Amino acid sequence: MLGLPDEAAACLFDLDGVLTRTAAVHAAAWKEMFDGYLRERAERSGEPFTEFDVVKDYGRYVDGKKREDGTRSFLESRGVELPEGAPDDPPERETIRGLGNRKNALVLKFIEEKGVETFDGSIDYVRAAREAGLKTAVVSSSANTVQVLRTVGITDLFDARVDGVIAAERRLPGKPAPDMFLEGARELGVPAERAVVFEDAIAGVQAGRAGGFAYVVGVNRVDGAHAAALAEHADIVVSDLSELLEVK
Template sequence: MPAPGPLGLPDTVRVCLFDLDGVLTKTATVHFAAWKRTFDEFLQRYDAGQAEFSQLDYNRYVDGKHRADGVRGFLASRGIDLPEGGDGDPPDAATVQAIASRKNEMVLRELDEHGVEVYPGSVRYLRAVKDAGLATAVVTASANGEKVIAAGGFADLIDVRVDGVVAARDSLRGKPEPDTFLAGARMLGVEPSAAVVYEDAISGVQAGRAGNFGYVVGVDRVGQTDALRAAGADVVVTDLEQLMGERA
């Protein structure tokens, strides 16, 4: 069950660190669709006998991670080893960087065409967090974090942002390593023990636990409550608004 109190958090928490895709915004479905199309097209060219990219593949190897790490992880699961390549590779090149770039192109196209849909309960919770005087950060592997936050209409509720651009600039390791969450806590001037991590990805929950954060909230959007608990979540909810009322 969530901790007692109006926000479902321990009294020691002063800072809230939110993952973006799947926690505050519904862009996780956009990312899954982009990854699926990218990998399925690649597998058709590279090894047509391979099974298509699945939701389970997304949950295990891609969700919450930097794009290139996701490419490496999924390909390794299929026994495929590609050269790293570089930013200038054509989109159909058989390199890690080309596949990562192709996926990002698809996500940007989807965002431009359809915008960003938020989880209303999560935004209400985010506003309650700010009203309670707690500081907030978005911590996301996406290099498009600023664009998604602005399009979602809640930029005024976010104090700092640690996204893929910041991670690359500061050489921060991606989830399941805790580096990006630790950076968010550091930017807001608190020790990890005074911060809570909100994550829908198994790798993100693992990062929260590895960083010794004061509380880790798992958000189950795809039916993986047990896996989130096993990864180290203190509590699992299906929507952040549950932390304010009905107990999970």
């Protein structure tokens, strides 16, 4: 019915790109923030400006990661080193945290202007999992998880939540480290070997594999190359979770 191993007792779902159509919102915010910063930097230094590639750079450096980790990872790829800064750095401050907060302000602006949509087939899958008696948790690097869940009205579909806010409070390393998913399993009272990870980001499926989970489901919303990259770490790759309902 659910296309999962018999020992599965819990499902750990990423949010952006798996359940909600917010991955595109995040990608657009990253691009606007990075392009703006790199353009400012090029004008100051005389260096050539090379824009943020919303497909290659997003998937390789920032997708699925905590905000500060994604900011740092991409800048390092361009040979840019900035001070870490503080979590409450203002968006105009030239630090890792400041730029991350600039990106987050853009995400909130885009969500307010355009709203949030869900992947209906994936929401149906979550409901089916709960009806089958499995516990469910949302595990997302986003610090805006609570707002998004409330906006789309699916808060009650999850028994636990581990997001960017909780990760910061508990000092959990972000994906591709498995700690956030392991924390989600602990919150549900289920061992990793009986929990299933659902992820659309490469860093996310890497985390699922590293954590020793029963099964890792990759969700490909991009293209064939992304599907192949997910398949390196996932047990199965689908375009939507509804496909699993058809697995006998």
